[in-house]
Amino acid sequence: MAARTTGGRVTRRRVRTRADLLDAAFAVFAAKGFGHVSIEEVCQAAGYSRGAFYSNFDSLDELFFALYRERAELIAEQVSGALAVDGPDLDVPAAVDRVTEVLLLDRDWLLVKTDFLVHAARDPAVARTLLEHRARLRRAIADRLGRARGHCALPAVLGDADGAAHAVVAAYDGVTTQLLLDGDVARARGWLKQLLTALLTDGSGTTARAERIV
Amino acid sequence: MAARTTGGRVTRRRVRTRADLLDAAFAVFAAKGFGHVSIEEVCQAAGYSRGAFYSNFDSLDELFFALYRERAELIAEQVSGALAVDGPDLDVPAAVDRVTEVLLLDRDWLLVKTDFLVHAARDPAVARTLLEHRARLRRAIADRLGRARGHCALPAVLGDADGAAHAVVAAYDGVTTQLLLDGDVARARGWLKQLLTALLTDGSGTTARAERIV
DNA sequence: ACCTTCGGATACATCGGTGTATCCGATACA
DNA sequence: TGTATCGGATACACCGATGTATCCGAAGGT
Structure with missing residues (x-):
């Protein structure tokens, strides 16, 4: 489960990571087009591992939508x-x-x-x-x-x-x-x-x- | 090399296969979108093996362009x-x-x-x-x-x-x-x-x- | 009918991406 | 400062797609 629905701790590190991933995704999607982009690429561009990704999103589609x-x-x-x-x-x-x-x-x-x-x-x-x-x-x-x-x-x-x-x-x-x-x-x-x-x-x-x- | 540039035999079987692949590709591309389609899928839809594909095209891009x-x-x-x-x-x-x-x-x-x-x-x-x-x-x-x-x-x-x-x-x-x-x-x-x-x-x-x- | 060339099928080695389970450093709160 | 929870990293097993090398049946010319 990626979306933090439960009202746990706020964790400002998390929001930063999520924002970084979104920014990197924007750049990568713009450059190569959705459908020619792998989760791996986005993570690499953002400077995170795939673990970070799966901790914040369930799929590429979800990230793209967000x-x-x-x-x-x-x-x-x-x-x-x-x-x-x-x-x-x-x-x-x-x-x-x-x-x-x-x-x-x-x-x-x-x-x-x-x-x-x-x-x-x-x-x-x-x-x-x-x-x-x-x-x-x-x-x-x-x-x-x-x-x-x-x-x-x-x-x-x-x-x-x-x-x-x-x-x-x-x-x-x-x-x-x-x-x-x-x-x-x-x-x-x-x-x-x-x-x-x-x-x-x-x-x-x-x-x-x-x-x-x- | 896929494109028949050399003026060898005409081979009507070949043109049929090529046409079949193009038709199938059209349907598959329309349904799923280029970028979410594999060579495998196109071949399957057309009823051919991947060997037939590589004999007619060099890449998915080339087929899409054609x-x-x-x-x-x-x-x-x-x-x-x-x-x-x-x-x-x-x-x-x-x-x-x-x-x-x-x-x-x-x-x-x-x-x-x-x-x-x-x-x-x-x-x-x-x-x-x-x-x-x-x-x-x-x-x-x-x-x-x-x-x-x-x-x-x-x-x-x-x-x-x-x-x-x-x-x-x-x-x-x-x-x-x-x-x-x-x-x-x-x-x-x-x-x-x-x-x-x-x-x-x-x-x-x-x-x-x-x-x-x- | 022969036989040469062609075209598609099959099998194989490989690679990159995926998703998950686990671990450890970071962070918030007392 | 201690500590419980969180978040991201790492490692692993798996799968599907790729491209190539090889094989055999089909088609066309004579």
Whole structure:
């Protein structure tokens, strides 16, 4: 049994070890991809023996899951923060800038996240977790969009703010794919900005337009 | 050496075996994901021994690569075909229907393709191959869009037809991600239709609008 | 039909990873 | 500071996958 459910001693050494293992795992997973990584490798990268691993986790899957949860939580907070900066009115380009900063900057995270997606695509239980996480993000976006609705009209094709949020997430996912392949962050940010502008404005120039980057 | 470069006998038994292995590999990869699959498993699924495998391929990677090439080629042809149906004028909704039919119907293919993406994201050489493939598709789309340009104006934010093609591919990738998670093909097609409509029309109703599905 | 070449099967040696049982130094609490 | 518990290290037995060398039946040419 790895997860300390019983309320024994706190043992700060343990939490340190666990954190070290998670950090090392992040690096190793990003570099080689889940599925091409052995427990041994993670331990070696973290500077611990396999005994330490089994004392903290039951399996590679469990560690991978824990790792994803941790980082995803972090990102979600950052995104919420970036969306909450403005007042009641929404400055679309500025918000897009801040959000892409958080979402597209860390290539390692994108790699791990995609690995997790692939994992989830084959395991309904995992998929549900990921879907919930995405739904939370979408709700945050829809709320933000809704609050600024009077200010900038959304194109009718997308339906309500929720539909628009879906579109935003899809755009983000699409750009992520391209970024994973060419590794060009600046370009990706440019594309994302364009896409979001095209999606969130009615095309008649109500809100600011992104300049073309390419 | 596996690849028959020397011009020896043709041996139709060999091509059959190779095809069987590729088919079995497709099923196994789709089910378990590259990285969680052993050579042994593929052989077992195909009904051959490992000797047959090593006689046809050098490694799992090589087989995976060959598999991807084969299927990607197939899909590319189908998409080109679907785009070529119309006359000089482009019927956007109809074309979208036909293309999504090809692109979103086969979940197994999406799974394998995503595995390949993950693979490519960590290997520049592989990434180049995939990028070229995507560029070909994009060009086909841009051509099609360009031919119909007079008919339906593109929104200015996306720039030229090439920019629009980029956007189309991004939308497709974004919807794919969602589809991988919830497995709802009908919904995915609806979203894709909406997204493309939002992206490819100027929002003033020049071309037909997709009805909301959700 | 022959026989040469080919292709897949079988057997074997090896290796790396896994999980577990046990041990000993570290750590928290009195 | 003593001590009971904890946490990570070490050692071991095991398994499954790998790659190769060899063998024999199958296919194709003449």
